[in-house]
Amino acid sequence: MQEKLSPFHVAILVYMIQSGIVMYRLPQMLAEHFGTNGWLAIIPMFLLASANILLIGAVYRLGNGVSILVILEQSIPRFILYPFYLIMSCVWAMIGCLISKHYVLIFQMVAFPTTNPMIFKIALDVLIFLLMTKSIYNISKATTVFFWMLMWMVLLLFFFYKDFHWSRLTPFIFQGSTLTIDGFFNVYSAFAGYSLCLFLFPYSDKKTKLIKAVLAGNLITAIVYIYFCFIAFGFYYYEQLKTLQFPLLNLLAYIQLPFVQATENLLYGFFMFSIIITAVMYFWSAKEISKRMFPISDRLLSAIILVAALGFSFIPDVISEVDQWLSYLGYAELALSLGLPLGLIVLLLIVRKRGAALNE
Amino acid sequence: MSKDRVTIGLLVLLIFLAGCGDQRILERTGFIQSTSYDLLPNGRVKFSISLPKADPEIKVSREFLTTVALSGKEARIKLARETNLMLVSGQLRTTLFGLSIARAGLWDHMDTLLRDPTISEQAKIVIVNGDAHELLQKNYKEYPRTGQYVDRLVEKEATGHTIPLTTLYSFTRDYHDDGIEPVAPIVKDAGQNIVVDGVALFHGSSYVDKIKADDSLIFAFLRGNFKHGEISVDLTKDTKESKTAMLSSLASKRKVDVRHETNGRTTVNMQVSVKVSVMEYVGKFRLSNDAQRHTLEQQISEIMTNRAARLIKFLQEKKIDSIGAGIYVRNSMSYRAWKKLNWYEEFPNVNLQCKVKVKIKDYGFLR
Amino acid sequence: MTNTDVQPQPSSSDNQVKPSLEHTLSEFQDCIDLIHRSYPELHIDLLFFGHQVDHDRLYQDIMNPLLSGETEAIPTILKQSRFIRVRDSKELIIGILSGKAAIFFLQDAFLVDVFGVNSRAISQSETETVITGPHDAFTEQAGTNLSLIRQRIKSSHLKVIKLSVGEITKTDVYVLYIKDIANMDYVNKAIERIKFIEVDALFDTNMLLQYIDDAPYSVFPQFLTSERPDAIGSKLIAGRIVGIVDGSPSAFSAPTSFFEYFSSSDDYYQRWMLGSASRLLRFIALIITLSFTALYVSITTYHYEMIPENLLLTLTESRSRVPFPPLYEALFMETTIELLREAGARLPTKIGQTIGIVGGIVIGQAAVQAGLTSNILIITVAASAIASFVTPAYVMSASIRLLRFGLILLAGIWGNFGLAAGVTAIVIHMSGLTSLGSSYLTPVAPLKLKDWKDVFIVAPFKFLTERPSQSRSPNKVKNKMKK
Structure with a gap:
């Protein structure tokens, strides 16, 4: 029985894909690239992401919910398509892999300075493998549980109300820094991930309200980001935010409960839930594409992708290198998330015209 | 279901791969709870640490180590040679800075504290009027081990707002903020015990001057809102009727108003309204009499206003805006104008007025 | 009565072996607990397990009417409904094994249910105790357990299906559900899985469950078991299906979710x-x-x-x-x-x-x-x-x-x-x-917020109007009181 996704599942799936490692650095990036009251910059980015999602929505509507891979294969010859498929699955597999690597490297920095990070990475990959071989419906079920296990942490922001000062926000908007295109896209990558919903077409039906759900997920992301960054900007002065590597960890570390201190040690572990989902969904998308080229068993294919990505992840071995790689891959992903729907729309329109011509 | 078996196998394999190099088992670890920094005349830093001892076989309550090094982390490496424990900084509670090093600027030494991911941003910064090493080394017989003694003392005093609670977080935050200067509590050795000596004022991260402990509550009025606090007011000089009043449960609210005059001068008006309960009053007024109580309120307000004015003058002379007037001036201007303004130079020229208004909310069981 | 068609293993080859006394006796050779009473003058032979029958009923239902009268009256008596005519030897043997008495009269064989075993009395559950609420618990006897449930749910819609598991033990397994409340998909799935079992022996509910659960390698139990008739009754009302295994004091219910294991029936018996x-x-x-x-x-x-x-x-x-x-x-x-x-x-x-x-x-x-x-x-x-x-x-x-x-x-x-x-x-x-x-994670995933008020907390009863969504009941409302 192929169960279809429900709107809520899609929404939180999108939220969990989007909120990944970028979140740890978001306030710093906003302060660096936007300066004072940088948290406001999330709003236009959210709108931009929503516009892009609407573009995907157009594909969904034009194609009547048919899998995009089917659409592509119907009108483009395989030998042109396959290299393109290969690039896509590589980009996604690499992103998924580097995200988990990045997470591991930060964990290593915080608590395990000398342990080989690849051990942790392999442990994460085992978990990723476990989840990605399940059906998307089961992935979404796991996502829901992880979502609740993460969401309560928003309540922790109450701890910062005492040291939050409105006057520290300053009345200036986007001052004290110069915005570069690079910087903009770096911050925008916090929203990246919605493009994966292109692959959810075959797993959704009318009841899923796919596009509305994706938009809702995007909205959850935006609200969480805005709230969190708003607190961060009122808690730290923006000049200080610029100097912090991972403001989220600093914020978490500030929480001291009577029975536990240095809570970031524990709470950072909780972020594994969102990292796992992000990584799994990228890998899953890579697998969905690869399945078209190599019709072998699901599990074998997943294993091959994971091992290949793991091998690749040995190359960048410090955080800054991973960051560099991730930002390049981020561009590739942004290009895909804009280019793919646009290309598909053109394709669908041509097909439709041709179909109309044939009918006459 | 062979998948599960494969996974379990993999997990078991990973378990054998685990590295144990990062274990910090409790009893083999030396938790640095307090550190002290002093600048030596030759430019090197005297660095001391104090570790609590939990081993029941060892009778002393703490281990004290000291060395001279260029930086804090270098010192830690040197000190590690002297102890059987693995030195870690994750439990650091207080950092004591001697006056010598505070004058030269703390920022170089803050780096190690901020960069180390294990150190909590809630670790306290305390300035020692004198030599921090000596203070930390000394054992005060009637008190807990020195590091904890200072820590508790500062924490307790800060809840009464006689001194600000300065943590790594608040110090760096104010350091980075261009509208306010950081402050820190300052303590000194008084033979048998340690006393709070007032509030240390910084420009950037360099110590400039201090406010006496008696004035520190007035300083707290100017710096922000708070609840709790006690102050004793000497009324003999300024009034005929009353001798002294002790005000408790202070709740202070600050309102700041910035005006840019046409002549280019900036006026900053601070309205501080304080609600107090009278715990002790020696004088002729009957506090249950509304008129008399209001007179007393006014008299106290006036004395406080004067003391505040003196304090502001002192700050303006020293050119340090420790009360954060700059934040309000900044928020009333455009970004460009603010950036053009050199607040450090401008602060003494600002017309900074403060008015304290005291209101007695209750006066105990006596009428 | 011929000896020709007696086979050493009658159950194997021929399905329809005519029941005969010799055949039955040879089948039960060396079973000293089998009692054989013969009344040659009446042409009656009685076969039963002495420890499995209720002797009062034996005398009242069989001995007295049959042995008091004459041979001519016997065929008329045997027409009474409690005498069930058996045409298959296998059926006869199973009947005797499950505590019935077999009567051979001339060429015919009959079975009479005089089952009566001294079993443990209904007592409190040792593993699931409650402070308030009913204290009775299931026993090892399926019949008693069924009656405990019937006493609580007096509805003709409560259906009971009997299945048999175990090649040797021939354990009775009953599947219970309430018609129009339970989803028939689940009922059919459960029956199908139970029928699929081919093992020699079955002694306990939890053993049965390991044969029919969805993921045998999982550490988590996938069926809820309970010894408490009130708890099991509430599962039936919730639209779940229930199973009872003869010889086991615990009944199971399905489908179940992880969170269901954390609720106890006395949550409902308190404020x-x-x-x-x-x-x-x-x-x-x-x-x-x-x-x-x-x-x-x-x-x-x-x-x-x-x-x-x-x-x-x-x-x-x-x-x-x-x-x-x-x-x-x-x-x-x-x-x-x-x-x-x-x-x-x-x-x-x-x-x-x-x-x-x-x-x-x-x-x-x-x-x-x-x-x-x-x-x-x-x-x-x-x-x-x-x-x-x-x-x-x-x-x-x-x-x-x-x-x-x-x-x-x-x-x-x-x-x-x-x-x-x-x-x-x-x-x-x-x-x-x-x-x-x-x-297994309902109502968290897939998310059913409506169910949360009956899973993580117990909302006031007037809000608990619907059956859990997991049971996918065709009749959702269980509480029609106005809010």
């Missing part, structure tokens, strides 16, 4: 606030059981920063004499606790209690004094052990205790990373689990 509080307490207990010892290991091994200042010295002091790393210390203590629990369960109640005291106080105290463990760990281990017993369903609490060992191990190796990885793995595993094909 809703108390019920809600104890339910929330159980979920907190779940977290404590899973994480307390693991956190202790993780913190004392890797994350010393997390210890608050006031606890630091106490903890270090208590650890300072312990010669092992925290991981071994914790595993040692946890194993001891498990040994105590196991020993307590195996021994008679009185001795069990003594063991508990000896183990809990003496060993704990001595272990600390000998410097084998720290006293903080004793508290931690004891707290998580107690918390594990809060779970009302024993099968679930056992599973959780097992999982805890995995988490302790992971925490000892990778600290908080291991802990997070462990929790992640558990969630991933659970997300793939199903019970009769429906998600």
Whole structure:
């Protein structure tokens, strides 16, 4: 029985894909690239992401919910398509892999300075493998549980109300820094991930309200980001935010409960839930594409992708290198998330015209 | 279901791969709870640490180590040679800075504290009027081990707002903020015990001057809102009727108003309204009499206003805006104008007025 | 009556063997508990197991009417409905085995149900006790259990289907459901799976469940078992299906979800606030059981920063004499606790209690004094052990205790990373689990917020209007009172 996704599942799936490692650095990036009251910059980015999602929505509507891979294969010859498929699955597999690597490297920095990070990475990959071989419906079920296990942490922001000062926000908007295109896209990558919903077409039906759900997920992301960054900007002065590597960890570390201190040690572990989902969904998308080229068993294919990505992840071995790689891959992903729907729309329109011509 | 078996196998394999190099088992670890920094005349830093001892076989309550090094982390490496424990900084509670090093600027030494991911941003910064090493080394017989003694003392005093609670977080935050200067509590050795000596004022991260402990509550009025606090007011000089009043449960609210005059001068008006309960009053007024109580309120307000004015003058002379007037001036201007303004130079020229208004909310069981 | 068609193994080849006395007797050769009464003058032979029949009924229903009259009257008497004519030898043998008396009259064979076994009386449940609410529990006899349920649900819609499992044991398995409330998909699926079982023996419900569950490799039970007729009755009303195995005092219900194991029927017999509080307490207990010892290991091994200042010295002091790393210390203590629990369960109640005291106080105290463990760990281990017993369903609490060992191990190796990885793995595993094909994590995933008020808390009764969505009942409303 192929169960279809429900709107809520899609929404939180999108939220969990989007909120990944970028979140740890978001306030710093906003302060660096936007300066004072940088948290406001999330709003236009959210709108931009929503516009892009609407573009995907157009594909969904034009194609009547048919899998995009089917659409592509119907009108483009395989030998042109396959290299393109290969690039896509590589980009996604690499992103998924580097995200988990990045997470591991930060964990290593915080608590395990000398342990080989690849051990942790392999442990994460085992978990990723476990989840990605399940059906998307089961992935979404796991996502829901992880979502609740993460969401309560928003309540922790109450701890910062005492040291939050409105006057520290300053009345200036986007001052004290110069915005570069690079910087903009770096911050925008916090929203990246919605493009994966292109692959959810075959797993959704009318009841899923796919596009509305994706938009809702995007909205959850935006609200969480805005709230969190708003607190961060009122808690730290923006000049200080610029100097912090991972403001989220600093914020978490500030929480001291009577029975536990240095809570970031524990709470950072909780972020594994969102990292796992992000990584799994990228890998899953890579697998969905690869399945078209190599019709072998699901599990074998997943294993091959994971091992290949793991091998690749040995190359960048410090955080800054991973960051560099991730930002390049981020561009590739942004290009895909804009280019793919646009290309598909053109394709669908041509097909439709041709179909109309044939009918006459 | 062979998948599960494969996974379990993999997990078991990973378990054998685990590295144990990062274990910090409790009893083999030396938790640095307090550190002290002093600048030596030759430019090197005297660095001391104090570790609590939990081993029941060892009778002393703490281990004290000291060395001279260029930086804090270098010192830690040197000190590690002297102890059987693995030195870690994750439990650091207080950092004591001697006056010598505070004058030269703390920022170089803050780096190690901020960069180390294990150190909590809630670790306290305390300035020692004198030599921090000596203070930390000394054992005060009637008190807990020195590091904890200072820590508790500062924490307790800060809840009464006689001194600000300065943590790594608040110090760096104010350091980075261009509208306010950081402050820190300052303590000194008084033979048998340690006393709070007032509030240390910084420009950037360099110590400039201090406010006496008696004035520190007035300083707290100017710096922000708070609840709790006690102050004793000497009324003999300024009034005929009353001798002294002790005000408790202070709740202070600050309102700041910035005006840019046409002549280019900036006026900053601070309205501080304080609600107090009278715990002790020696004088002729009957506090249950509304008129008399209001007179007393006014008299106290006036004395406080004067003391505040003196304090502001002192700050303006020293050119340090420790009360954060700059934040309000900044928020009333455009970004460009603010950036053009050199607040450090401008602060003494600002017309900074403060008015304290005291209101007695209750006066105990006596009428 | 011919001897020709007697075969040594009549059950194997020919399906329709005519029942005969010789054949039956040879089948039951060497069964001294089989009683054979012969009345040649009346042409009647009686066969039954002496310990399986009710002798009063035997005399009243068979002996008296048949033996008092004359041979001519017998055919008329045998026409009465309690005499069931049997044409198949196999059926006859099964009948005798299940406590019926066989009557051979001339060429014909009849069966009469005079079943009467002295079984355990209905008593309180040992494993699931409640403070308020009904105290009776199921017994080992399916008939009694069925009657306990029937007494509670007096509806013709309560349907019972009888199945037989076990090639040798021929255990009766009853599947119960309420027509128009239960979803027939589940009913059919359960029946299909039970029919599919081909084993020699079946002795207990939990044994049956391991043959029919969705994921046999999972550590989690996928069917809810209970010894309490009221609990099982409420499952039927909730639209779930129920199974009873003859010879086992626990009934099972399905489909079930992970969260259902944390509710007890006496949540509903108290004020809703108390019920809600104890339910929330159980979920907190779940977290404590899973994480307390693991956190202790993780913190004392890797994350010393997390210890608050006031606890630091106490903890270090208590650890300072312990010669092992925290991981071994914790595993040692946890194993001891498990040994105590196991020993307590195996021994008679009185001795069990003594063991508990000896183990809990003496060993704990001595272990600390000998410097084998720290006293903080004793508290931690004891707290998580107690918390594990809060779970009302024993099968679930056992599973959780097992999982805890995995988490302790992971925490000892990778600290908080291991802990997070462990929790992640558990969630991933659970997300793939199903019970009769429906998600094990309902109502969290797939999210059914409507169900939360009856799962995580007990809302006031007037809000509990619908059956749980997991049972996919065709008739959703169970409470028609106006709000």
